Amino acid sequence: MTSPRPVVAGADTHSETHHVAVLDAATGAVLADRQFPATTTGYHAILTFIATLGQLMRFGVEGTNSYGAGLTRHLLAAGIDVREVIRPNRAARRLRGKSDPLDAITAARAVLADEDLPLPKTSDGPVESIRVLTLVRDSAVKARAKVLQQIAMILVSAPAGKREQLQSLDQKTLLTTLRRSRQGDPVDGIEPATTAALRRLARRHEYLSEEIDETTDQLRALVEHVNPGLLATKGIGVVTAAQLLITVGDNPERITGKAAFAALTGVSPIPASSGKTNRHRLNRGGDRRANNAIHTIALVRMSADPRTKIYITKKLAEGKTKLEAIRCLKRHIANEIYTLITNPPAVPDITDLRPARLVRGLSLQNVADHFGVWPMHISTIERGKRRDDELANRYRQWLTTA
Structure with a gap:
């Protein structure tokens, strides 16, 4: 009984469909290509389709962390050797044309010719959770900055009385004043309308700040779960x-x-x-x-x-x-x-610091004065909001010997 011929496959991925091409691993000849839906059923159909042509040796996928993420996870779960294929540049596409079958064949040829193509991210663990939360936080940070720009733009053209009243305030006081301002009826004129607009923007800024802080706390918990050694390293937040x-x-x-x-x-x-x-x-x-x-x-x-x-x-x-x-x-x-x-290092526990300080009757200011830092720095270390193992170790030694 002859063993099945070895084949390689390539996929051109899209949001709703994936086009797959299969090549003979020995000769490089194109055996077949077909389009499949980008669904779980479609992923199963892809492997069944390839199995009818030969034994799959390697699968090249474009966009393993975007349109091809679902297919990549399915292939990795099935034990397939998956490689990430970089999309051809525009000059190469102009020379050979552009179509889904051609792109799939190019991906298969790339994985057949190059043994050193990168392995894709699995995107199925806590780091993927970190990625999506970071995306949310980044968008909130950008939106909050945009709010501040809009407040400044409105103040430039605001009625003179309103502008003179607000332009000398620092940012924190300005936002607090705008949030607490009494909203009038915009129909009554430009000043009530301006007040209403600034009040809404200041409240939006407050909401976005709360969202950023909440997401940052979630990210901190995830990062500490995945690799606490990173946060324990100087300069890494x-x-x-x-x-x-x-x-x-x-x-x-x-x-x-x-x-x-x-x-x-x-x-x-x-x-x-x-x-x-x-x-x-x-x-x-x-x-x-x-x-x-x-x-x-x-x-x-x-x-x-x-x-x-x-x-x-x-x-x-x-x-x-x-x-x-x-x-x-x-x-x-x-x-x-x-x-x-x-090779993540072990990170020492810091939950003993605050109880030990309280037993000795020391305040945060006492500790901060001894080490020449701000009290808030000591507080964030005690609460696990900041990692500074060098200072934490000196702090612990001082508490036990003082």
């Missing part, structure tokens, strides 16, 4: 930790090493040598949101971490510009983050 986890996904094993993670986050320098010139240039590829997160961590450490300040000073003394020194720092941070994500 909830938002930056969430973005870095999103970039890696629920299956960090798909990132093969520190160099691969650096390339993924756009902090790996790209060779730009020619002739007698030997240099590297800035990498503008990779996940730009992850790159921004690493840049934020670098800036925080440059302002608050003594070791980072020494490192930057050393790089500047070597003749590097400040931007070049920051790029070197970002690469080191990327290496550290890769280790934290792929």
Whole structure:
């Protein structure tokens, strides 16, 4: 009995349909292609269709984290070797034309020719929950900023009395005043209408702020569940930790090493040598949101971490510009983050700090004065709102020896 011939498949994914092409893995010949609905029934039909043609060796899917996410999850659950196929650029499409069958065949040929195509994110764990909550938070932050712009625009053209009354107030006082203002009937004139508009915008700002705070707390809980070591690292907050986890996904094993993670986050320098010139240039590829997160961590450490300040000073003394020194720092941070994500460290418990402080009759101000920080900093550490293991360990030692 002859064994079934090995085949590879490729899928061009859309919101309602997926077009699948099957190639002979030995010759590269196109065996068949067909369109299926993007539903659970359609996913089962795809595997049945391929099984009639041969034994599936590998499946290339376009858009594994968008239109192809459902198909990718179904294939991974079935034990299929799935690879992410990058959509062809526009120049390539102009040369060979554009259609769903052609795109599916191209995806199959790509997965047949390239063994190093990236593994897709599984998108079925807590990191996917972090991704969708981050999406909600980001949209609320943008909407809140837009509200402030709209308030400023209305104040520019507001009646003189109203404008003079409000323009000297700081932002917090202004928003409180607008929320508490008495709403008149807009039909009575421009001033009551302006007051009503500003009142609604101020209340919208308050609602969005509450939504942002609530979503941030949910993100903090998820990040601490997935990788508490990230939040325990100096310079990494909830938002930056969430973005870095999103970039890696629920299956960090798909990132093969520190160099691969650096390339993924756009902090790996790209060779730009020619002739007698030997240099590297800035990498503008990779996940730009992850790159921004690493840049934020670098800036925080440059302002608050003594070791980072020494490192930057050393790089500047070597003749590097400040931007070049920051790029070197970002690469080191990327290496550290890769280790934290792929080999999470144990994070010590901090729930003992507040009871120990109260037993000794110390106030937050007493502790803050001893360590030279703000009382709120100590409070956030005690409540688990901020991770600073170095300070927490010194704090615990001081409480037990004082």
